[in-house]
Amino acid sequence: MTTDSEEADRYRAPALDKGLDILELLAGVDGGLTQAEISKKLNRSPNEFYRMLDRLVRRGYVTRIDGDRYSLTLKLFGLAQLHAPVRRLASYATPLMRELAQRSKQANQLAVFDRGAAVVVAQQEAPDYWGISIRVGSHISLFDTGSGHVLLAFRSAEDREMMISEHVKSRSEVTLSDEFYARLDQIRERGYEMMASAQTAGVYNLSAPILGPDGAGIAALTVPYITLVNNPTAPDITRTISMLVETAAQLSLLAGSDVAAVQE
Template sequence: MIPTAPKPRGRRPKSEEPDESALAPEDRYRAPALDKGLDILELLATQPQGLTRAEIVKEMDRSASEIYRMLERLVARQYVMRNATGDRYALSLKLFALANMHPPLSRLINQALPVMDDFARKAEQSCHMGVYDRGNVLIAAQINSPRGWSFSVQRGARVGLVDTASGHLLLAYADALSYQRMLAEHTPLDGEVPISPTQLSSSLAQIRTQGYVERDSAQSFGVVDISFPILGPDNTALATLTCPYIRRIDRHVGPELADVRELLRAASKTLSLNHAVAREAG
């Protein structure tokens, strides 16, 4: 009997491979091993006390052998550490150290500025980016309108948490614990417009439904604040992108309010890590 030649190992025949053109863009260039490692890191990030290997296998619904191999590599590269008894795994401080080699706020500003500049040129309006800072909102980046006619908030200024579009967006897209902490840390700024808990709750519910803020400024006449969240992967707001829109009444014809809103929506979506939520509901 003639022995059967062993099947060659390695890549599958081309006829058996999936048609990449038919795949969604996010699935076209998959790297399963990398995805598996990132899944483990993201899972452990939610578990301060760590998990056993069996618990990780159960949560990820994968085979014990593939989880073991990946865990060993993450331990070897010092992204994950074992406890003293060796039966639990938790994140090490390596990710924290890497993040602090390139501070997150600086990275966000560097990524935002070109997008904000593009918006300002197209919209002929100024815009600014706000982040939560010690009970209020810090203006971390600002771009003026190239036309010279605009209303702007200076970079480095601190504005109110409970009476501004930026503050309401940050509160609306905060998780429950962060929301309580932000309100507890809040201290009124000069000129702050008071708001009752009922009014605040109603405003935040409307923002969550609509996905953005568009309303007359509580600080200046003739200004309409349009603001969208810059969302992280967990749907919380990393920052806000706001345009203090002013309408010109001379003979110059610039973008209308609705056009500016859509330009700002696109800019916030570009900067968001979760692109599905930074949009109007429906």
């Protein structure tokens, strides 16, 4: 008769176990660890982890910081965002996004971070003839869109740098000024972004964060606002911002965030 221990040993995958041990260890520390520190904490020789760390770095799950320290990237976070949690969030968001479109007379979309970009995971058409829509699945920039600014603004400074690093790995080098980081801080302070679209003339990107239980931004809700001259009763941009922020707060509550505590 086979014991539980023997059964577990039969299906062991030592290399996989080693990689998971590293990921789980790095997930619990700030500032990263050297190869020697990883080996010591996992009670193994440093040589056992050299190839595994190299593969994790090459696959984008781990990055090297300060030359010899290893830290998790946001790749696992990005992968998780595009599966069940995001499908649930999009499902919760759909009726609220539809209501927002009806009230504001504008289209809106929901975006999350994934591997260096903001990815649109849900969108709602404007109820009347005119509106700006972006296809679900579209990858948009972190640096010149309302969604991207909000996704960066409502993360920690460490997370921001990882997100930017993911962009650099998958696309191209960027140079960000002190003014850009100051803008992110201003967005976080006022609770939303309002900016002229860098892609379409006459459009203003209005974006607000969906906050998770820890107060960090997990998604951005964006209205690409256009002035509807043929509909004088449509809400103006100030009223639309209020509707957007209200809807984002409702979605944050559904995501488990204590919005009042975060705002304090």
